[in-house]
Amino acid sequence: MNAAPDQTTPAHDSPVTTPGRVVLVGTPIGDRGQASDALRHTLATARLIAAEDTRRFRDLLRRLDLHTDARVVSYYDQNEAERTPELVAALADGDVVVVSDAGMPLVSDPGYRLVQAALEAGHEVTAVPGPSAVLTALAVSGLATDRFCFEGFLPRKDGPRRRRLAELAHEPRTMVFFEAPHRLADFLRDASSTLGGDRRAAVCRELTKTYEEVRRDTLGALAEWAVENARGEISIVIAGAPHDGEDDIDPLELVRMSISQGEKLSAAVAEVAANTGVNRKQLYAAALADRDGDR
Known part of the structure; x- marks a missing residue:
């Protein structure tokens, strides 16, 4: 008597995907050597890929010397709501692979709407993990790593940004932020005035890229430095509030x-x-x- 076929679901660390899943793929944040075999296989064998920026994704394929026959569609902030139902419908025919410009999708990047809609429709969501600018910046910052929080991008306007920083004035955990280079000096100025100019911090730019730089200093000193030195992809790590209360804001x-x-x-x-x-x-x-x- 023949044995029954093995119907075990493949493990999540397997590069082989099964129909009907949303597959979140972490892409290199800099050095192309960060691309895993699982990432390469997933992109090369994908049927449909939703990319934050299709031009940057094509450039990634070129840098990785990869070819894909997949249909590639754009999936970014401005079309996320409109395109999500289309991608959920496409899950009936197989996997939908989601990639952002760099790092993991959903971390200050598109993908959350699709994950929620796919789960509500009964589809599986999995990931091919990759590099994370959040954890990389935290690791090289020289600040405490035992407890931390990720705040992503704060509001662009001065008032709302300062109010959010005021809310974080007593946050005891190390804090990680993203910021655009043209707003870095304003961010650090507000952080210095709100959290205290002596608060330790690190500005990490172009992580794992050719011109990687990690600047570790006080918020006051970094605010002055940033006026003439704001370039590249920026992650900011700020020490949590001191436990002794000496530097607490009234x-x-x-x-x-x-x-x-x-x-x-x-x-x-x-x-x-x-x-x-x-x-x-x-x-x-x-x-x-x-x-x-x-x-």
């Missing part, structure tokens, strides 16, 4: 900062109280007296 000062950016007093007090743990009624009374004292 909650009343945080309220003043929010009010100066257009926030109402009551809303500013509620937000600061929630983030710092101070008594809301006492803070409101102090903020009210502070405001009336300026009149």
